[in-house]
Amino acid sequence: MKFIGIDLTSAFAIKPRPVDIAVLDDRRRVTFFQVDWPGAEVVMRRDARFLTQALLARTPLERGERMVLAIDGPQGLAAHNNSRRACERILGTPGRTPSTLPAAEENGVPFQGYIRSSIDLFAGLVGAVPAWPLAGLPGVREDEAGLWEVFPGAEWRVLAGRMLPAKTSDEGRRKRQALFEADDVQFQSRKLPTADQNDALIGAYLAWCVHHRR
DSSP states (O other): EEEEEOOOOTTTSSOOOOOEEEEEEEEEEEEEEEEOOOOHHHTTTTOOHHHHHHHHSSSSSOTTEEEEEEEEEESSSSSSOOOOOOOHHHHSSSSSSSSOOSSHHHHHHTTHHHHHHHHHHHHHHHTSSSSOBBSHHHHTTTTOOOOOEEHHHHHHHHHHHHOOOTSSSHHHHHHHHHHHHHHOOOOOOSSSSOOHHHEEEHHHHHHHHHOOOO
């Protein structure tokens, strides 16, 4: 299997930042690359082929091998009349997903474009043919799920057992890489991963743990 961690950005920014991707295989070898958002109309149409085509092009699969996606972004809206989802309250996420779909634009509301981008992407993947089975839906077992929502901000605390230095600092990046290396994650480059690459990787690592850890 290949476990794909995806650190989303906003597709609706004037100049959208590329999306960082981490690919982790069963042997815990990791590679990184980036994917550019398509035009906003493609995202609003919930056409996720741009992502799956890029993943297939950059992630060679063995015969019969599966890909599991772990996306740092909300998969859907809050319950009716709620300003955020229960999981966001529990985990203390900085972004808050309301019960109404945010506008497909950047208008100064914090995280609005990012939240809308993520919801549209999840909807496109779940509605694809064939669909990506979404973890948490009735009838979808954990080992069958091909699509997960993750929040790196909470995962780092669990993996480290403590608060870590700021993820963008050199010290924070080194400590995060050391956590992975302590569990035999193998980096293909000596270059220190960026904060976004680390966030993508911990999503991939969590998906890997579903299949390789209790």
